[in-house]
Amino acid sequence: GAVVSQHPSWVICKSGTSVKIECRSLDFQATTMFWYRQFPKQSLMLMATSNEGSKATYEQGVEKDKFLINHASLTLSTLTVTSAHPEDSSFYICSARLAGSYNEQFFGPGTRLTVL
Amino acid sequence: GNSVTQMEGPVTLSEEAFLTINCTYTATGYPSLFWYVQYPGEGLQLLLKATKADDKGSNKGFEATYRKETTSFHLEKGSVQVSDSAVYFCALSDASGGSYIPTFGRGTSLIVHP
Numbered sequence: 027g028a029v030v031s032q033h034p035s036w037v038i039c040k041s042g043t044s045v046k047i048e049c050r051s052l053d054f055q056a057t058t059m060f061w062y063r064q065f066p067k068q069s070l071m072l073m074a075t076s077n078e079g080s081k082a083t084y085e086q087g088v089e090k091d092k093f094l095i096n097h098a099s100l101t102l103s104t105l106t107v108t109s110a111h112p113e114d115s116s117f118y119i120c121s122a123r124l125a126g127s128y129n130e131q132f133f134g135p136g137t138r139l140t141v142l
Numbered sequence: 143g144n145s146v147t148q149m150e151g152p153v154t155l156s157e158e159a160f161l162t163i164n165c166t167y168t169a170t171g172y173p174s175l176f177w178y179v180q181y182p183g184e185g186l187q188l189l190l191k192a193t194k195a196d197d198k199g200s201n202k203g204f205e206a207t208y209r210k211e212t213t214s215f216h217l218e219k220g221s222v223q224v225s226d227s228a229v230y231f232c233a234l235s236d237a238s239g240g241s242y243i244p245t246f247g248r249g250t251s252l253i254v255h256p
Contacts, residue, residue, distance in 0.1 A: 030185075032185075060243070067249075067251070068248065068249070069231065069246050069247065069248045069249050070186070070231070070246050072243065075243060119185050119186065121186075123242075130174075130176075130188070130191065130235075131235075131244060132188070133178070133185040133186040133187065133188075134185050135184050135185040136183075136184060136185040138183075
């Protein structure tokens with residue numbers, strides 16, 4: 027149980043295009059989902075916290091107009107990288123927290139974004 | 143604020159060697175502590191956790207004990223395998239600000255040779 031999926035697992039796009047990444051909790055409801063960015067050989071950087079039915083809370087330094095987050099249901103959150111540029115190339119990982127649980131997250135497998 | 147400090151890697155071992163990856167933390171409250179493992183090209187998987195002082199988390203031969211007096215949560219395994227090669231992240235989560243947003247260490251790469 028407690029499986030989180032991400033789609034796509036990898037994407038290559040041209041500079042200036044927008045890319046949407048989906049994060050789904052497959053067998054549980056997640057009131058809160060998190061979006062992370064990971065640079066090569068580095069730790070996870072929290073980008074934003076996404077709560078179902080409300081606006082996402084962005085970490086300092088993360089542009090909310092560039093990284094659009096939507097959490098429309100208890101099992102789906104999406105991250106849209108708008109007008110992507112090569113510096114946005116990274117590994118994006120989502121995680122989901124079980125409704126009613128505060129101390130554990132379940133991670134998706136990650137999405138590798140490459141912007142040409 | 144909260145912080146997690148892990149030993150720098152890479153840690154390189156031969157198969158069947160003993161593993162220790164050190165992790166210490168700073169937290170304002172009473173955190174839960176976690177170890178996650180990340181295999182190449184994949185997301186993070188929870189390896190083990192401990193929610194209160196003196197708890198021992200264990201899974202797949204890995205162990206870590208929550209030591210409040212030394213604010214540590216060191217990861218150990220008695221005999222590593224090549225398949226254990228991965229990056230290991232120590233993390234904590236507490237009620238700071240009511241959000242339970244986790245704090246991760248920088249990760250420690252483990253390389254096990256046959």
